[in-house]
Amino acid sequence: MSSVPIQYFLVVAAALFVIGSVGFLLRRNLLVLLMSIELMLNAVNLTLVAYNRAQPLNLSATGTPVDHTGQILAFFVIAVAAAEAAVGLAIVLAFFRVRRSVRSDDADILRN
Protein backbone atom coordinates (compact mmCIF):
# COMPACT_ATOMS: atom_id res chain seq x y z
CA MET A 1 0.00 0.00 0.00
CA SER A 2 2.87 2.37 0.66
CA SER A 3 5.43 1.79 -1.99
CA VAL A 4 6.63 5.38 -2.39
CA PRO A 5 9.33 6.11 0.21
CA ILE A 6 8.95 9.14 2.40
CA GLN A 7 12.23 10.64 1.17
CA TYR A 8 10.77 11.18 -2.31
CA PHE A 9 8.09 13.45 -0.91
CA LEU A 10 10.64 15.36 1.15
CA VAL A 11 12.89 15.91 -1.87
CA VAL A 12 9.96 17.18 -3.95
CA ALA A 13 8.95 19.51 -1.12
CA ALA A 14 12.50 20.83 -0.82
CA ALA A 15 12.70 21.43 -4.57
CA LEU A 16 9.37 23.26 -4.53
CA PHE A 17 10.54 25.40 -1.62
CA VAL A 18 13.71 26.30 -3.54
CA ILE A 19 11.64 27.23 -6.62
CA GLY A 20 9.37 29.42 -4.51
CA SER A 21 12.17 31.22 -2.72
CA VAL A 22 14.11 31.78 -5.95
CA GLY A 23 10.97 33.31 -7.42
CA PHE A 24 10.63 35.50 -4.35
CA LEU A 25 14.22 36.68 -4.75
CA LEU A 26 14.19 37.15 -8.52
CA ARG A 27 10.83 38.61 -9.42
CA ARG A 28 9.60 42.10 -8.65
CA ASN A 29 5.95 41.78 -9.58
CA LEU A 30 4.08 41.89 -6.27
CA LEU A 31 1.53 39.35 -7.50
CA VAL A 32 4.27 36.88 -8.39
CA LEU A 33 5.90 37.46 -5.02
CA LEU A 34 2.66 36.49 -3.27
CA MET A 35 2.34 33.40 -5.47
CA SER A 36 5.91 32.42 -4.58
CA ILE A 37 4.99 32.65 -0.90
CA GLU A 38 2.09 30.30 -1.60
CA LEU A 39 4.50 27.85 -3.26
CA MET A 40 6.74 27.86 -0.20
CA LEU A 41 3.83 27.34 2.17
CA ASN A 42 2.66 24.41 0.06
CA ALA A 43 6.13 22.87 0.22
CA VAL A 44 6.15 23.15 4.01
CA ASN A 45 2.70 21.60 4.17
CA LEU A 46 3.85 18.66 2.07
CA THR A 47 6.76 18.10 4.46
CA LEU A 48 4.46 18.19 7.48
CA VAL A 49 2.02 15.70 5.99
CA ALA A 50 4.82 13.40 4.86
CA TYR A 51 6.36 13.29 8.33
CA ASN A 52 2.91 12.70 9.81
CA ARG A 53 2.68 9.62 7.60
CA ALA A 54 6.13 8.37 8.52
CA GLN A 55 6.21 8.83 12.27
CA PRO A 56 5.53 5.91 14.61
CA LEU A 57 2.03 5.92 15.97
CA ASN A 58 1.49 7.37 19.39
CA LEU A 59 -0.85 4.93 21.01
CA SER A 60 -0.46 5.52 24.71
CA ALA A 61 -0.01 9.23 25.24
CA THR A 62 -3.34 10.56 24.05
CA GLY A 63 -5.53 7.51 23.99
CA THR A 64 -6.53 8.17 20.40
CA PRO A 65 -5.48 5.45 18.00
CA VAL A 66 -3.93 7.80 15.42
CA ASP A 67 -1.74 10.85 15.74
CA HIS A 68 -2.60 13.66 13.36
CA THR A 69 -0.35 16.45 14.62
CA GLY A 70 1.33 17.11 11.28
CA GLN A 71 -1.93 17.16 9.37
CA ILE A 72 -3.53 19.50 11.90
CA LEU A 73 -0.56 21.82 11.61
CA ALA A 74 -0.89 21.73 7.81
CA PHE A 75 -4.60 22.52 8.20
CA PHE A 76 -3.79 25.64 10.21
CA VAL A 77 -1.10 26.62 7.72
CA ILE A 78 -3.72 26.48 4.96
CA ALA A 79 -6.04 28.73 7.01
CA VAL A 80 -3.28 31.24 7.70
CA ALA A 81 -2.22 31.14 4.03
CA ALA A 82 -5.75 32.01 2.94
CA ALA A 83 -5.82 34.96 5.34
CA GLU A 84 -2.38 36.04 4.18
CA ALA A 85 -3.42 35.92 0.52
CA ALA A 86 -6.52 38.03 1.20
CA VAL A 87 -4.65 40.70 3.15
CA GLY A 88 -1.67 40.65 0.79
CA LEU A 89 -3.82 41.13 -2.29
CA ALA A 90 -5.70 43.96 -0.55
CA ILE A 91 -2.36 45.63 0.12
CA VAL A 92 -1.39 45.15 -3.54
CA LEU A 93 -4.63 46.88 -4.59
CA ALA A 94 -4.05 49.76 -2.15
CA PHE A 95 -0.47 50.09 -3.34
CA PHE A 96 -1.62 50.12 -6.95
CA ARG A 97 -4.07 52.91 -6.14
CA VAL A 98 -1.24 55.03 -4.76
CA ARG A 99 1.56 54.33 -7.24
CA ARG A 100 -0.24 52.97 -10.36
CA SER A 101 2.22 50.06 -10.41
CA VAL A 102 2.67 46.57 -8.99
CA ARG A 103 6.47 46.54 -9.02
CA SER A 104 8.00 46.07 -5.62
CA ASP A 105 10.79 48.50 -6.56
CA ASP A 106 8.21 51.29 -6.71
CA ALA A 107 7.46 50.91 -3.02
CA ASP A 108 10.04 53.54 -2.08
CA ILE A 109 8.00 56.44 -0.75
CA LEU A 110 9.73 56.25 2.63
CA ARG A 111 13.18 56.35 1.02
CA ASN A 112 12.70 59.55 -0.99
Next chain:
Amino acid sequence: MKTFELLFFGFCTLMVLLGGVVTVGAKNPIRGAMGLLGTIAGIAGMYLGLHAEFLAAVQFIVYAGAVVVLFLFVIMLLGPSATSPRDARTAIPRYFGAAVFVATAAAAMGVLIRAGTGPTTLAEAPAKLGTIEGLGHELFTKAVVPFELSGALLLIAVVGAVAVARGRQPDPTMLPAAEKVKQDAHHPPAATAVAQPSERARRELGAHGKDAS
Protein backbone atom coordinates in the same frame (compact mmCIF):
# COMPACT_ATOMS: atom_id res chain seq x y z
CA MET B 1 -0.32 -1.60 -7.50
CA LYS B 2 3.26 -0.62 -6.80
CA THR B 3 3.92 0.64 -10.31
CA PHE B 4 0.63 2.51 -10.34
CA GLU B 5 1.53 4.33 -7.14
CA LEU B 6 4.96 5.21 -8.43
CA LEU B 7 3.49 6.43 -11.72
CA PHE B 8 0.95 8.56 -9.86
CA PHE B 9 3.68 9.98 -7.69
CA GLY B 10 5.77 10.79 -10.76
CA PHE B 11 2.83 12.50 -12.43
CA CYS B 12 2.17 14.60 -9.32
CA THR B 13 5.85 15.48 -9.05
CA LEU B 14 5.85 16.64 -12.65
CA MET B 15 2.79 18.80 -12.03
CA VAL B 16 4.22 20.30 -8.85
CA LEU B 17 7.63 21.18 -10.23
CA LEU B 18 6.41 22.30 -13.66
CA GLY B 19 3.69 24.40 -12.06
CA GLY B 20 6.22 25.96 -9.72
CA VAL B 21 8.58 26.84 -12.56
CA VAL B 22 5.69 28.34 -14.57
CA THR B 23 4.52 30.33 -11.54
CA VAL B 24 7.94 31.81 -10.97
CA GLY B 25 8.98 32.25 -14.59
CA ALA B 26 5.83 33.40 -16.36
CA LYS B 27 5.86 36.98 -17.55
CA ASN B 28 2.07 37.17 -17.53
CA PRO B 29 0.68 36.76 -13.97
CA ILE B 30 -2.38 34.94 -15.30
CA ARG B 31 -0.10 32.20 -16.57
CA GLY B 32 1.59 32.26 -13.20
CA ALA B 33 -1.75 31.72 -11.48
CA MET B 34 -2.41 28.74 -13.77
CA GLY B 35 0.98 27.33 -12.80
CA LEU B 36 0.05 27.79 -9.14
CA LEU B 37 -3.14 25.86 -9.86
CA GLY B 38 -1.11 22.99 -11.33
CA THR B 39 1.16 22.92 -8.29
CA ILE B 40 -1.83 22.87 -5.95
CA ALA B 41 -3.45 20.00 -7.84
CA GLY B 42 -0.19 18.03 -7.75
CA ILE B 43 0.20 18.59 -4.01
CA ALA B 44 -3.39 17.45 -3.47
CA GLY B 45 -2.53 14.25 -5.36
CA MET B 46 0.48 13.73 -3.10
CA TYR B 47 -1.74 14.19 -0.04
CA LEU B 48 -3.85 11.33 -1.39
CA GLY B 49 -0.75 9.17 -1.57
CA LEU B 50 0.11 10.09 2.02
CA HIS B 51 -3.28 9.12 3.50
CA ALA B 52 -4.44 12.72 3.98
CA GLU B 53 -7.71 12.58 2.09
CA PHE B 54 -9.38 15.35 4.05
CA LEU B 55 -6.42 17.66 3.52
CA ALA B 56 -6.51 16.90 -0.20
CA ALA B 57 -10.13 18.04 -0.32
CA VAL B 58 -9.35 21.13 1.76
CA GLN B 59 -6.41 21.89 -0.52
CA PHE B 60 -8.67 21.88 -3.55
CA ILE B 61 -11.46 23.88 -1.91
CA VAL B 62 -9.34 26.52 -0.21
CA TYR B 63 -6.43 26.90 -2.62
CA ALA B 64 -7.89 26.11 -6.03
CA GLY B 65 -11.33 27.40 -5.18
CA ALA B 66 -10.51 30.51 -3.18
CA VAL B 67 -6.88 31.63 -3.27
CA VAL B 68 -6.23 31.17 -6.99
CA VAL B 69 -9.59 32.73 -7.86
CA LEU B 70 -8.71 35.67 -5.60
CA PHE B 71 -5.43 36.07 -7.46
CA LEU B 72 -7.27 35.98 -10.79
CA PHE B 73 -9.78 38.59 -9.60
CA VAL B 74 -6.99 40.95 -8.58
CA ILE B 75 -5.14 40.39 -11.86
CA MET B 76 -8.31 41.24 -13.77
CA LEU B 77 -8.91 44.31 -11.58
CA LEU B 78 -5.44 45.57 -12.34
CA GLY B 79 -5.82 44.86 -16.05
CA PRO B 80 -2.80 45.24 -18.30
CA SER B 81 -0.75 46.92 -15.59
CA ALA B 82 -0.60 43.63 -13.69
CA THR B 83 2.23 42.67 -16.06
CA SER B 84 5.18 44.74 -15.01
CA PRO B 85 7.89 45.31 -17.61
CA ARG B 86 11.25 43.69 -17.08
CA ASP B 87 14.17 45.97 -16.47
CA ALA B 88 17.75 45.17 -15.69
CA ARG B 89 18.51 47.76 -13.04
CA THR B 90 19.13 45.42 -10.13
CA ALA B 91 19.44 42.22 -12.12
CA ILE B 92 22.95 41.23 -11.03
CA PRO B 93 22.40 41.29 -7.24
CA ARG B 94 19.11 39.50 -7.61
CA TYR B 95 20.51 36.74 -9.78
CA PHE B 96 23.54 36.47 -7.49
CA GLY B 97 21.30 36.07 -4.45
CA ALA B 98 19.21 33.43 -6.19
CA ALA B 99 22.33 31.55 -7.32
CA VAL B 100 23.73 31.52 -3.77
CA PHE B 101 20.44 30.20 -2.49
CA VAL B 102 20.22 27.46 -5.13
CA ALA B 103 23.82 26.42 -4.48
CA THR B 104 23.19 26.19 -0.74
CA ALA B 105 20.03 24.19 -1.24
CA ALA B 106 21.73 21.83 -3.70
CA ALA B 107 24.61 21.30 -1.27
CA ALA B 108 22.18 20.55 1.55
CA MET B 109 20.31 18.05 -0.61
CA GLY B 110 23.58 16.44 -1.65
CA VAL B 111 24.64 16.02 1.98
CA LEU B 112 21.27 14.49 2.79
CA ILE B 113 21.48 12.05 -0.10
CA ARG B 114 25.05 11.05 0.82
CA ALA B 115 23.96 10.49 4.41
CA GLY B 116 21.83 7.64 3.17
CA THR B 117 18.17 6.87 3.32
CA GLY B 118 16.12 5.19 5.95
CA PRO B 119 13.66 2.41 5.29
CA THR B 120 12.35 2.66 1.76
CA THR B 121 8.88 1.42 2.52
CA LEU B 122 6.45 2.67 5.12
CA ALA B 123 4.44 0.70 7.59
CA GLU B 124 0.81 0.16 6.83
CA ALA B 125 -1.21 3.24 7.72
CA PRO B 126 -3.95 2.91 10.32
CA ALA B 127 -7.47 2.98 8.93
CA LYS B 128 -8.46 6.36 10.33
CA LEU B 129 -5.36 8.30 9.31
CA GLY B 130 -6.39 11.41 7.44
CA THR B 131 -10.10 10.71 7.25
CA ILE B 132 -12.63 13.31 8.31
CA GLU B 133 -13.49 11.21 11.36
CA GLY B 134 -9.94 10.77 12.58
CA LEU B 135 -8.76 14.29 11.86
CA GLY B 136 -11.96 15.89 13.12
CA HIS B 137 -11.82 14.01 16.41
CA GLU B 138 -8.34 15.26 17.08
CA LEU B 139 -9.13 18.75 15.81
CA PHE B 140 -12.01 19.16 18.23
CA THR B 141 -10.29 17.62 21.24
CA LYS B 142 -6.58 18.33 21.22
CA ALA B 143 -6.55 21.41 18.97
CA VAL B 144 -9.88 23.03 19.68
CA VAL B 145 -8.45 26.32 20.99
CA PRO B 146 -6.26 26.98 17.93
CA PHE B 147 -9.18 25.93 15.77
CA GLU B 148 -11.44 28.60 17.28
CA LEU B 149 -8.63 31.14 17.15
CA SER B 150 -8.15 30.43 13.44
CA GLY B 151 -11.80 31.33 12.94
CA ALA B 152 -11.19 34.65 14.66
CA LEU B 153 -8.07 35.13 12.54
CA LEU B 154 -10.00 34.59 9.32
CA LEU B 155 -12.70 37.05 10.39
CA ILE B 156 -10.13 39.71 11.26
CA ALA B 157 -8.30 39.08 7.99
CA VAL B 158 -11.48 39.51 5.96
CA VAL B 159 -12.39 42.74 7.74
CA GLY B 160 -8.84 44.02 7.37
CA ALA B 161 -8.69 43.09 3.68
CA VAL B 162 -11.92 44.97 2.99
CA ALA B 163 -10.74 47.98 4.97
CA VAL B 164 -7.36 48.08 3.22
CA ALA B 165 -8.69 47.45 -0.29
CA ARG B 166 -11.48 50.02 -0.09
CA GLY B 167 -9.14 52.81 0.83
CA ARG B 168 -10.27 56.12 2.27
CA GLN B 169 -13.54 57.22 0.74
CA PRO B 170 -15.68 60.17 1.86
CA ASP B 171 -18.67 58.96 3.81
CA PRO B 172 -21.82 60.78 2.58
CA THR B 173 -23.39 60.67 6.01
CA MET B 174 -20.38 62.39 7.59
CA LEU B 175 -20.41 65.48 5.33
CA PRO B 176 -20.37 68.85 7.10
CA ALA B 177 -23.85 70.31 7.50
CA ALA B 178 -23.17 73.32 5.29
CA GLU B 179 -22.17 71.13 2.34
CA LYS B 180 -25.24 69.01 2.78
CA VAL B 181 -27.46 72.10 2.61
CA LYS B 182 -25.60 73.29 -0.48
CA GLN B 183 -26.12 69.90 -2.15
CA ASP B 184 -29.80 69.98 -1.34
CA ALA B 185 -30.06 73.51 -2.75
CA HIS B 186 -28.47 72.34 -5.99
CA HIS B 187 -30.99 69.64 -6.74
CA PRO B 188 -34.33 70.53 -5.22
CA PRO B 189 -36.43 69.89 -8.35
CA ALA B 190 -34.84 66.51 -8.99
CA ALA B 191 -35.52 65.46 -5.44
CA THR B 192 -39.23 66.29 -5.63
CA ALA B 193 -39.51 64.81 -9.11
CA VAL B 194 -38.12 61.56 -7.81
CA ALA B 195 -40.21 61.63 -4.68
CA GLN B 196 -43.58 62.02 -6.37
CA PRO B 197 -43.52 58.95 -8.65
CA SER B 198 -42.01 56.83 -5.97
CA GLU B 199 -44.84 57.88 -3.64
CA ARG B 200 -47.40 57.02 -6.30
CA ALA B 201 -45.64 53.75 -7.07
CA ARG B 202 -45.65 52.83 -3.43
CA ARG B 203 -49.37 53.47 -3.22
CA GLU B 204 -50.00 51.39 -6.35
CA LEU B 205 -47.83 48.63 -5.00
CA GLY B 206 -49.76 48.71 -1.77
CA ALA B 207 -53.03 48.50 -3.67
CA HIS B 208 -51.76 45.55 -5.68
CA GLY B 209 -50.57 43.92 -2.53
CA LYS B 210 -54.04 44.33 -1.00
CA ASP B 211 -55.64 42.85 -4.13
CA ALA B 212 -53.32 39.90 -4.04
CA SER B 213 -53.98 39.21 -0.41
